[in-house]
Amino acid sequence: MSGGHASTDPPVTGGRKGEAVGTTSGSGTRSAVSQLPAGEVFSALGTSRRGLPAAQARDGLEKYGANELPRAGRRAVWRQLGAQFTDLFAVVLIIASGITFLAYALQEPRDVDTFRLAVAILGVVVLNAAIGFAQEYSAERTAQALEAMVPHTCRVLRGGERLELPTRELVPGDVVVLEAGDAVSADCRVVEAHELSVNNAPLTGESNAVDRTADPVAAGPLVEARNCVFMGTDVVAGSGRAVVFATGEATEFGRIYRLAAAAPRQKTPLQLQVASMARRVAGAALAIGALMFAVRLPTGESVVTLFVFALGVMVALVPEGLPATLSVSLAIGVRRMARRHALIKQLLAVEALGSTTVVCTDKTGTLTQAEMTVTQVWAGGAPHPVTGVGYEPSGEVADAAPVRELLRVAGLCSNARLVAPTGPREHWRVLGDTTEGALLVVADKAGLDLGAEEAAAPRVTEFPFDSDRKLMTTVHKTGDGYQACVKGAPGELLARCTDVEWDGRRRRLTGEDRAAVAAAGDALASQGLRVLAVARRELDGPRPAQEEAESALTLLGLVGMLDPPRPEVTDAVAACRRAGIRVVMVTGDHPLTAEAVARRVGIVRRPDPVVVTGARLDAMDGEALDSLLAEPSDLLLCRVSPEHKMRVVTAFQRRGEVVAVTGDGANDAPALKHADIGVAMGASGTDVAREAASMVLLDDSFASIAAAVRLGRAVYQNIRKFLVYLFSHNIGELIPILAATFAGFPLVPISAVQILAIDLGSDVLPALALGAEPPEPDVMDRPPRSRHERLFSAAVVGRILFLGGIQATCVSAVFFWHIGSAGIPFDAFTKDTLAYQEAITMVQAGIVLSQFFNALTVRSDRQSILKAGLLSNPALLAAGGFGVAFMVAISYAPPLQAVFNTAPLDAADWAVLAGLGTLPLLADEARKGWLRRAARGKGDPR
Template identity: 35%
Template sequence: LLEMDYGRTESYRVATQVILPVAQQDVNVGKEPNLVNLDRMAKDGDAKPVEAVNAHQSSAQQQPKMEKSRGRGRKPHTLENLKKEVEMDEHHIPLSELYRRLGTDPELGLTDEQAREILIRDGPNALTPPKKVPEWVKFARNLFGGFAMLLWIGAILCFIAYGVELATSDAVITDNVYLGTVLAVVVIVTGCFQYYQEAKSSKIMESFKDMVPHYALVVRGGQKKNVRTEELVIGDIVEMRGGDRVPADIRIIAAQSFKVDNSSLTGESEPQSRSAECTNVENPLETKNLAFFSTNAVEGTARGIVVNIGDHTLMGRIAHLASGLETGQTPIAQEITRFIHLITGVAVFLGVTFFIIAFILGYQWLDAVIFLIGIIVANVPEGLLATVTVCLTLTAKRMASKNCLVKNLEAVETLGSTSTICSDKTGTLTQNRMTVAHMWYDDNIVEADTSEHQSNKATFASSSTFDALTHIAALCNKAEFKPGQEDVPIVKRECTGDASESALLKCMEITVGDVAGWRKRFKKVCEIPFNSTNKYQVSIHEYSGDPEHAYLLVMKGAPERIFERCSTIACHGQDYEIDAEWTNKFQQSYLQLGGLGERVLGFCDMLLPVSKFPHGFEFSGDDQNFPLDGLRFVGLISMIDPPRAAVPDAVSKCRSAGIKVIMVTGDHPITAQAIARSVGIISEGSETVEDIALRLGIAKKDVDPSQARAIVVHGSDLKDMNSDQLDIILANHPEIVFARTSPQQKLIIVEGCQRQGAIVAVTGDGVNDSPALKKADIGVAMGISGSDVSKQAADMILLDDNFASIVTGVEEGRLIFDNLKKSIAYTLTSNIPEISPFLLFILADIPLPLGTVTILCIDLGTDLWPAISLAYEEAESDIMKRKPRDPKRDKLVNERLISLAYGMIGMIQAAAGFFAYFVIMGENGFLPNRLLGLREQWDSKAVNDLEDSYGQQWTHANRKVLEYTCHTAFFVSIVIVQWADLIISKTRRNSLVQQGMSNWTLNAGLIFETALAAFLCYCPGLDKGLRMYGLRFAWWFPALPFSILIFVYDEARKAIIRRNPDGWVSKETYY
């Protein structure tokens, strides 16, 4: 267990890492600045570069020929190929074989001629952009898709009818021109708006291009030169230093304190050291001798050979995987598409059926065409798509105020449908900053304050041992606060230095204060920096504590390396010889802290006697002219990236809401499991297979995996699984952690969840997350720590990087789905009173009760604000206590909603409209029995003496004024019954008394639609374009009893549903 090196400051990897004999190398600093000469041991057939150079010099200009076996025709990757793990051997084969294979020389590099030939063969070192759909095609899809085609047909028929009438009649009515123009404008405006929304979607490849460096320092023909990155070829010898961006996938030949920031690829925030040593044959992502395209060199220098370029680099694979994935429609888009198909089918069926009936009944074809237009316009809810878009936009704005920035509007509802969340760990579940968690000194483990504000200063009991420990942590530390942050809380100050040293600096500043003052007082005179071979850091400081000692040596590093260099241990003011008992105590404490997933460092010191090290002594870090053994062990300090305070509650809410939270991280399994338990992803009392085996005292292989509620899956195990095995894990374990995962594995996990029928949300911040973000039903990127690529691939961005914000988004998404249902129910109800006048116009041969332009006044005028106002309605119950909706059963528009809107409420509304129509006609002399069969005479311009029921004669012009007045009255009646429809749409189950009328946007909508209806009735001039005529005040009231009936009927229906939730009424009418 002690071989599990939790103390390593650059990563957790050593817990599962075996140092392999393959390609082991000793690195020595060369004479030239920033260069490293490599003296390789001749192991397993490895040749020394020195010999290769000598061989090259003896053969003058002769260059080795490149092997053809490599087969680098550079065929483009298929998507399935990209999903597989990276397979390569360039990192572990002997360097001599690699030089021979690539036809290069470690000192002189390729010749210019060779480089040109390879460039022609392989192409430039650049990411190939995917094929794009032309913009005009995208625009055309939006202009002619969905409802648009129906409305285009209606508009074209209007213009055809007007043209025919213009050619055959002297007195042409311009109604058809008005209607055709309005329909065309509606389609064009809607199409442009949808195209604009689509144009704002992900441009992933552009963000990848921003990560590519422009120039690289390359050795060609023995000469160093800067070349454009695109001209870099396989086999080139490249030199890099801190601050550079790695220009290709490169195997390190030699390195000096070289570190790279791989966070964009692996998610690990701490810089990773790189050397010529191969440390992982199986997994190229884990080895130290590869540097990957577009990662950043943080410090040091390195020399390497290019092994992959462009699309074939790890970054290129991720880029093409992310941009090439088919994401499919969002759940809300599928629902709307289904709804469009349904309405289109109904419109076409009714239109064609009654068009044929009209012909059979002897109507002129022009009259039948006008009737067909009316059926189409009445069936299509022209304002519905605009209503849905505005409702989603309003919700997106509300979410933005809660730190959820929505890029794709449809993602608002998708998040509400989410049944599985695959969350990254670092920065999402955790605070994304290393923090001191525990200290072990005076034979006691003390817990530190890891809260996000760290207000607790009195955590540690002061003692001489504690003082010594804090001295070492403050002095043996290169981290510093950036200037100008005096007013910033210590925890939030920015530091120069790695994450572990920054955590120690902040902890020391909080607990004992003025670290900078200490460092001035104890001036540093010598230092040995940390390296992956020694695994310790040493510094020597001037000391004035007593006259017998002039200098203080302090050391920190991997605990077992520090402990083995010590002969005594400090405890309660005394130093004790380290014996078996102290060794056992050390091991127990170390394992306890390491088992918590914390990064552990050991600390020791030594006062150097003035007799051997007088004032002014010249210490040398290279010669090490000072003792590094026989030191005094002082204690351990462990650090962890602690969970955010709000995360456990957020995970608990997800569990209550039926949402499965899966952790998918590149971090070590022990750390991942510790964080998962602390935030509740693995709940208290849940056991893994390992826990059960330990409890029962049996081998892990003897445990039935189905007995374990929780499971931690290592990336190396996942690599060997097929899709069926992954499906079993996802189906049988409610609590899952995936650790040490690669970008391809994150994608495979998402696809596995989707195979289970889950709506998957994925969180991530690195480039490595972009394929999974793109493939997920909704990708959620981090706004603070997220890379540009992850933000482009995602549908939503968390502005505060906090997992708890996702839960807020889920709640908003569920609410908007409920409210969209209500909005659609409200909008669809008026379709029946809009369609029925045209049906009676044909079947009963009566004068037309409602005009097509008037229908547009309802759909695009009076109904819009009220429909949108339902987006502001509060939830009827705790929507986070119910299971996620099943997309296959719980549809946005289901048969129950249709039957309620069309078959019940819609019929009452139609009755209200016809009642007002017959009242006005009757008051003007045309009783209902007189109207039947009157249409042909009514519409004939030649008939100017048509008698009513009382014998009065009506001219054609007078009849049309009366008809248009009836249109207006029918329109007003629909508005009045829509009052009740809007109020009942506030709830699907609750009574209005329970819900209340606190939605002031809706209340204003009631006033708005009434005011607009009055304006359209009485505004001078609208009788010309819209055919709206002023009504007597009394004619506003015939529809009022029907409005009251709708309200009473629906309240009774909901009361029955509440009393008998499983009854017939609920099953048939609860939508």
């Protein structure tokens, strides 16, 4: 059947909304339309060659819905903001604030400053929420980005009339008109094709343009059907007509949308560890507070007094400033990465980068320029290297004179057009086939003016390329005669050649010549180059038969081209290897092309890499895939689909790896979202890839990944530094309270109000300054930490106990020395006793001073403070100075004395405290010196 009339409804229904052909059984049924002859497609889809009548199109729009992707359901703003307060550490802070409010309510008389401090803790919670909300607000717009990739208008036949309509009005059965430069608006079956080729990279990841045909094809995956075009792809050459069979969510693009929407965001290692830490801290604070309450209950003190005492213990264990410090430290990392052209959309993604163990990278546009470039011209037995990269015609052809005729013929036998940039932010680009665009560029590099050549030899006939002949031929008027210009696959073209013209001399093509040409073609192909042969023939008339135009040809030579790697990628891959990060290429491209690029950039170094295609992945079960990924060999995954990428990412994560995925196409979106950290290309990437990712490379440079990993590792190191800093003084606050309890002293050595003043007034700024420490010199020479490594490792906990124990011993000794020197019995002390006020002032001042020196020593695990430089972090010195100044004001300013129940200290007191405050620094310097000596004894230069 052919040319059927339009019917009221398509004959086969019941599929997903937006599909005209029965689709409930999956892609196998959908592919039925690809198996029909072009003439039968119209009747199968309920249309005709004239397109749908207007009335039927209106009915179709109501039946199938608009040709658009559904908007992602988004939580209300108030819900997004409220979610920031449900984080466990935020809950811990809220509990601490509630306890402080309760203490205020239980005090007699009530102290308004206790109320103000409780409000200040809530202020920290609000600050954390504001920072997190601002960073996460725009992270979930994948569906809108997918919709933005669809063109807004398209050309359609409706009742025989050619119209330009909004793409959302397309319905199954519409006949669309396709031309070079168009974006495809729906999934369509091609019914007319004139040199039609499309770029499927946004959908499949394959870089080369693929030809389309109107002929039926055998059953198989729909996305591989050569007679179908798909939403979100582009027409790069030729023209044609196609009938819509799927719109909106029913398209292949819609399938990717559903995958991306269904993929959950993975929690980073830091998120998991901070949550675990918050649970442990909250549990410990409540347990120890309750224990202290129970221990002192038999003493006969009032319940309110005991509760306030337990409050002091609990507050001593809760680092109120940690969430704000953590968020701002991550924000500092975000700003640093932005200066390296890496935009971080989620704060915690900064740290996740630092723990990355595997990078699954796309090829096209990520490792390569996404611009075909001629790198070799071969003629007369000699190669002619070509410099320059991309479509900008800057560079030269070595010894160009012998190959100008070859490049002239290749340029004439092309339909592409080279477009110069019109603005400062634009680049050279190609309209049409990218391979032909590369030929135009190399002709310009050889000094040819193709415009003048085309004027001197106007085209009169063309025999388009097809996959059977693997040739393209154009016929031109040249003076008194005509000339056929032919380009195509070397094997096909060489078989049609009888002569050869090298160095301006034409002669018969010998068997030795054929062997030399074949060997040269193989050599170029082995380098991963796409090879074309170029020939010509003189003709008698303008309308030769195709067989005549493409026989008895004169061979001119070969052209080798590739999508070149970015120049900075090799160093970036090497840096990742030094850092212990495995780089795996995951691409939709051909295995040979992928391996050639992987070798150029250093991903493949061994002679026998493991190359696995999507078809082989389909045949693997989970155990086989795990075994494959466990092998230490160089690994390339080629011809893979979005589902394959997600499966590989999940398998790596199942092995305990922290996985970063790079990509630029819509086909990468599900894997980008499912990965621990998705890295999208900002300049060449699609909107959906950018929205699904946690990080966007603004310059599309893979090198920015290595720089971001370095900064991410520094962020994690800095987090550990201020954890040691913050938690060590918690010990200094807790131990004196416990000591006073077991010694039978009726009052606390440091009150809850004083603890909050230390936590919020003296600790936050130095901790923030520690968060801004630059990366240590050897940070990229260390292996990535394990996904299961705890934030509070044994080394971190040991250092907290070491430094905190020294502080606790010093301030406890000072307290009991001052209390004892007063000569007053313990039970005679009250809150208003001057000796008690001086003692608790000394405890608070002792902690503040020791923390000033503590901040200096925790800047490095092993490096001496003298080598790091006492003045190398001026912000830290300023922050510590502010804390000391605040403590001085608490000691001497009467309004603050009233708030904190403190008393002025004399010079001798400050001298004693300063001397004791240096002890953590001196002790840790001795520890570092011992570690350095031990490391040198084991051959570690650090």
